[in-house]
Amino acid sequence: MSITNMLIVGFGTMTGAMVEGWLKAGRPATTFTIYHPRGKDVPDGAQMVTQWPAHPFDVVLLGVKPHMLDDVAPGLKDAVGPETVVISVLAGVELASLRDRFADAAAIVRFMPNLACALGKSPNALVAEGLSEAGKVDITALAQELGSAEWLESEGDFDLVTALAGSGPGFTYRFIDALAAAASRLGLEEQQAGRLALQMVEGASALAARSEFSPGELAQRVASPGGMTQKGLDVLDGDDALITLLTDTLHSARDRGAEMAAQARRQG
Numbered sequence: 001m002s003i004t005n006m007l008i009v010g011f012g013t014m015t016g017a018m019v020e021g022w023l024k025a026g027r028p029a030t031t032f033t034i035y036h037p038r039g040k041d042v043p044d045g046a047q048m049v050t051q052w053p054a055h056p057f058d059v060v061l062l063g064v065k066p067h068m069l070d071d072v073a074p075g076l077k078d079a080v081g082p083e084t085v086v087i088s089v090l091a092g093v094e095l096a097s098l099r100d101r102f103a104d105a106a107a108i109v110r111f112m113p114n115l116a117c118a119l120g121k122s123p124n125a126l127v128a129e130g131l132s133e134a135g136k137v138d139i140t141a142l143a144q145e146l147g148s149a150e151w152l153e154s155e156g157d158f159d160l161v162t163a164l165a166g167s168g169p170g171f172t173y174r175f176i177d178a179l180a181a182a183a184s185r186l187g188l189e190e191q192q193a194g195r196l197a198l199q200m201v202e203g204a205s206a207l208a209a210r211s212e213f214s215p216g217e218l219a220q221r222v223a224s225p226g227g228m229t230q231k232g233l234d235v236l237d238g239d240d241a242l243i244t245l246l247t248d249t250l251h252s253a254r255d256r257g258a259e260m261a262a263q264a265r266r267q268g
């Protein structure tokens with residue numbers, strides 16, 4: 001299998017970031033055909049179609065909201081042929097639910113990216129059924145152009161991985177805002193607090209990503225014994241406060257995935 005054409009159904013925030021990443025990685029824009037019943041702006045060189053295509057594609061990428069799966073699946077009957085790999089970024093929607101809609105597809109891939117695809121910095125979780133070895137190589141390459149490819153042995157942890165790596169940017173943005181809000185409450189001017197919080201997180205995560213030290217070791221390198229940082233860490237670490245908060249956060253997000261999975265299963 002080699003991917004020369006991809007139909008995208010649901011060209012929004014997430015798949016828009018993916019296409020931006022693929023274009024930056026050097027995929028030709030002519031690879032992409034985007035379906036939307038009312039049309040939309042697409043990158044130069046990509047094709048926009050308002051009618052359902054009548055021929056099969058190498059890849060069909062599903063990027064609509066999960067509850068809209070059945071609005072688009074029937075229209076894809078000619079676009080999904082026996083050689084087609086269907087890739088879904090739909091949170092919560094299981095492989096079996098996708099196979100139920102796309103019985104003819106060669107393979108189904110659940111692909112969980114995040115918005116950092118646009119920068120080639122998304123950790124991409126993957127699980128598939130029906131995929132050949134050659135297909136796996138191609139899908140891995142697609143994922144690596146957007147960041148990394150993290151294949152899961154089975155689907156069991158997919159919602160948890162979605163909560164961590166797919167929803168994770170949302171939680172991180174909240175953390176940045178919370179740091180700024182806290183500094184602001186303690187007296188710092190609001191805009192300045194926002195700038196400092198954002199630049200601090202950018203620098204700290206870039207450093208952690210390239211450091212020989214783990215995040216835990218880096219925290220120790222910041223904290224002088226008896227100094228200021230240690231006093232702050234004691235608040236986060238006391239009673240496992242931060243871990244407890246984040247466990248609750250991931251738990252709640254993961255459980256919503258399970259509810260969405262149940263909604264996407266067809267009865268009978």
Ligand SMILES: NC(=O)C1=CN([C@@H]2O[C@H](COP(=O)(O)OP(=O)(O)OC[C@H]3O[C@@H](n4cnc5c(N)ncnc54)[C@H](O)[C@@H]3O)[C@@H](O)[C@H]2O)C=CC1
Nearest residue numbers: 009010011012013014036063064065066089090091113166
């Ligand atoms: N936003 C994120 O950070 C992430 C989103 N996802 C998944 O990506 C999917 C899309 O989410 P977003 O991009 O955030 O939403 P979005 O609302 O930005 O994108 C959905 C797109 O579908 C289009 N659409 C609606 N009806 C359509 C139709 N009948 N035919 C073709 N296109 C149609 C809309 O115009 C819209 O552009 C969801 O399933 C979500 O679970 C996964 C990982 C991260």
Ligand SMILES: O=C(O)[C@@H]1CCC=N1
Nearest residue numbers: 091162163166167168
């Ligand atoms: O909020 C959602 O359901 C999706 C999953 C990961 C990011 N957005």
